[in-house]
Amino acid sequence: MSEKKREFYVVNHSVPRGDGVAKVTGQAKYASDVVLPGMAYAKLLRSPYAHARILSIKVGEAEAQPGVFAVLTGDRLEGLNPYYGHAVKDHPVLAMGKVRYVGEPVVAVVAVDERTAFQALDHITVQYEEMPAVLSVEQALAKGAPILHERTFAAGGFRGFEADVSAGRGTNICQEAHVTWGDADKAFAEAAAVVEGEYYYPMAYAYAMEPYVCVAEVNESGVTCYSSCQHPFIVRHDVAGVFNLPVSKVRLVVPFVGGGYGSKSYTKIEPLTAACAWKARRPVKLQLSVEEAVLTTRSDDALVRERTAVDAQGKLLARQATIYLNTGAYAENSPLVCEKAANRAAGPYRIPNARIDCYGVYTNTAPASSFRGFGSAQVTLAAESQIDEIAEKIGQDPLAFRLANVAERGEVFFPKSRPLDGDLKSDLKKVADLLGWDKPLPKGKGRAVGCTASDAGAYPVTSAAVRVHGDGSVSVLTGSTELGQGSHTIVAQIAAEEIGVPFEKVRVVGSDTAITPFDRSTGASRTTTLMGRAVLEACQDAVSQMRAMAADVLRCPVEEVTLMRGGVQRGADRLDWSQVLARYFGLPDGEVLGRAYLRKAGDLSQLPVFWELGCLGVQVSVDEETGRVHLEKLAVVGDVGLAINPALAEGQDLGAATMGMGIGLYEELIYDGEQLVNNSLLDYRVPRFSDLPEELHLALTENQDGVGPYGAKGGGEGSLNPISSALVNALYRATGVRLRRVPLLPERVWRALRDARHGRESCPAPTKQDAKSRREAG
Amino acid sequence: MSEGIPLFPLSFEVNGRAVELEIEPQESLAEVLRNRLNLTGTKVSCEVQVCGACTVLVDGLPVSACTFLAYEARNKKVLTIEGLAAPDGTLHPLQQAFVDESAFQCGFCTPGMILAARALLEERPLPTEEEIRASMDGNICRCTGYLPIVHAIQKAAQALRSRS
């Protein structure tokens, strides 16, 4: 689809966001603002144990409290199918028989207001019998380890890949993925140089500022949920399964979403909220707090053992990695994270031999799932650290080494996949220029670059509808959710471009599964590419229908009608679309419906839909007294094919890099035994204004080489993926000390510097102390 | 509402209009604004006075409405995001600059961000970039990476200055 387009009127311009006024005036409605008549409120009682059998639950006293409408437990779900999951149906609506992590919902109380519901929780008694728990991957895989899930599960309908389900087969392995090509063992035996190491990428919390919230209503027309979710169609599927309903009877409405970053992908609290509404026979709102949101979804932390080999010419020869992901108590989307981590572990290089083994492992901790760039950030810490390590080992500059080994545009660098549809080599050069790669630096400062390519776009099934109204204005019906990434602005720009109307005349009707056509998901950076293209094709469909209508009213063959911007012409006759419609329908109104369906076919038949590239450079300063690492310069190049809205594309790049910097420097969820100790913003420190680098360069590469509209492809995750490794590499270049885990907490860095002075290697395992030092760092 | 808790009267001014209410003593200003007055532009996120999403102005000063007792606002003037634009709907220069500079994505931090910035500009009409970063440090934005917000505040400062 990389038609080199004429000049653009609306597309490729930084038009102000369509949702701007609503968002700056407080009028924008989020799911947390939804109030339905007669609505009640739910609160949850959560498990205090990591692994325990539920012996009994006494709820009578709570039910008797004034203002309490219903109390729901796992054994009061008769009539519903209590397990759901798009990948593996292992997730109960409420704990059934046993609990698998501290914080798992056990009882829900529905009452007239939140406070009454909350107070009623005190009147519930649950008796547990504690069981041995596994709190780390190591414990979970040990011989004779207690098993979280004793039975096998049905595969969910939306796994996103074809591999077998491992969950429930007598071990704690939730999913495994293996990727091999060439002969890695032979290559390592013949290599000129090899580096090897173990790396740890932490558990993180996306902190979407709007915590999970759902308002549900169940009546004779079915189930309706207003939810702060990214993938309403997949949630619809899960809710329909729980309630035994056809999907037409389940309606998911997604108002504005207060941040997602992957953490609102797939189903969260919707089945539970709907079950509460069903039991209480009235609309119910379940609003989680930040503390509860962390217990709902975190990212998979990852232990990666990797080695990398080069030949005598400095060409990469082989990579081998074993990856353990801590998936937590339920699968959620971790099977796909596992798959993606395996695919992304070798990096965007020309490597003749590779062997990657990845295991997603159940533990008695909060469930892990998607997080922006999922899988990639976890494995890139190891992969890109080792690129610098091996370059140094053979005496090469890390940038020159990357330029010599990175995959070329058009090269198939990952077996049986789409050739690289971007130009990482020139992106790396651009980043190096912006950073001033060759300029000398004083002691205590260091620079590094990093790059990644992620198989993005998920499975390409997307549809869209475009209505051209009698007055020439346009409505776009899109199932993509507006998470802040600007999807509603971008599709409006495309419609304005294609129908030939001003941007202001386009209204976007956002995801409501009862109204908007099917879209698999809003994630994997797929919206611009796939929804953008569906909207473009739906516009073209509308335009060709209107051209035929024009031929009809002008009484001529269609070939004689030529298209002009916003209408048609034939000889001296010019008609804009509203005139075409008015004359065709004989009324000053009426409409044309254009539609498009995308599927895995044609130029979308080869996966991935596109390679999402990440390319950036950092310059850090290190305070040897305190161990504080400060990002002072950041350069990001977004290789996006064509930016439908350059300001939004750059905004995504900066946002993702900032989020990645947070994990690189101070974000980490800490378990102390069974207990997550820092699930509050008081203790979990995210980037703030004062962390903004002093010097920032954002640039775009626009080669129109994607399969999206006008050659566009997705962005928004890329710059998160390589930043941790870049920080680690820059710290090394500043101090000569290499850490193989992030975040680079001051205390951790300070200790490593001290150990280096005393000639010790330092890479401590997570400790309680870390939580404390993070707090102090904040 | 919970039984047995005595209600007591609260009178204050919200966005230029006098308001008289009966509230429970423990209600936060955010609860009163959102639940009783339906002013849902005030957002609640961390609930522990860290993120700034719930920032509103009380007698011109920024407070975290999530932990500020509504009772403490008695006889005071509260400004929320709904009260910032001119009565005819013309956006305040800060609002306009946030739109022009794409200074938000999801928008959940935006009402609090704009009100905190408004308090800053009242105190320092032409802040330096460093002053902006320091003074806004109590407002978290998880989407933007902050730079466009800094630009928006600078732009609004210029606009306000040329207006006066």
Ligand code: FES
């Ligand atoms: S919600 Fe009040 S400061 Fe975060």
Ligand code: FES
């Ligand atoms: S715009 Fe989303 S948190 Fe700031």
